Amino acid sequence: MSEPSRLSVNVNAVAMLRNRRDLPWPSVVNLSRIALQAGAKGITVHPRPDERHIRKADVADLRALIRDEFPDKELCLEGFPSPDFMELVERHRPHQVLYVPDDPQQLTSDHGWDLERHGALVSAVTRQTKQWDVRVSLFVNADPEAPELAARLGAERIEIYTGPYGGCYDDAERAAAERARVVATGKAAKAAGLGVNAGHDLTLENLPPLVAEMPFLREVSIGHGFTADALIYGFAETVRLYRVALGEI
């Protein structure tokens, strides 16, 4: 039997494509089902306040999909802890929430929390979320100082923002330097007793060297690069390719 996967497929881009028309396809639920059947560990969505891709109704549908058809898989919700987002978390109780410091206008996530500055907010929402029996992960920059504070604020995991690493796709030397920062942050998180996730601009190319240096990585959530590959290979085959890149199969 193969190892349980570390891959959570982010389906934001599927929703974005669907939202071009007032029609229900491509179906976020059907493509998530294909990803889970193909061996992904979970589905990640980042409903943004303007619902430009994932809508509140998608969250309800995905929660039902996983509860009814894939009870051993996970739904991860990502977002800024606004009252609206917290209401969504309380209602649907995903397996994991990733709190990000994004403002409503932000195009995509491009930095982790400043935990010194926003410690009071982060610790309050973390406490509340754990009372709902939802695992809390905090989005942090690749900075080995961040994990200890994240642990003190009550987080169970961190997700290391890998955008700067992903952005070095054409520069091996800079990529190695960025990767070293991610790995050092992961090691600091592990030492602080946190589970370590990573995400943003991960691809089939940049995953293998990262995973080789971070065998303790618990989860990667991948959407943009995954969807680009899925347009070529299809969803199920792309899950297989990413699982190969993760060294799982």
Ligand SMILES: CC(=O)[C@@H](O)[C@H](O)COP(=O)(O)O
């Ligand atoms: C937290 C993170 O890195 C991802 O959620 C990423 O920001 C995807 O969001 P978009 O699909 O809206 O770009």
Ligand SMILES: NCC(=O)COP(=O)(O)O
């Ligand atoms: N948490 C990161 C995520 O869900 C997907 O990010 P990306 O692969 O779309 O950059």
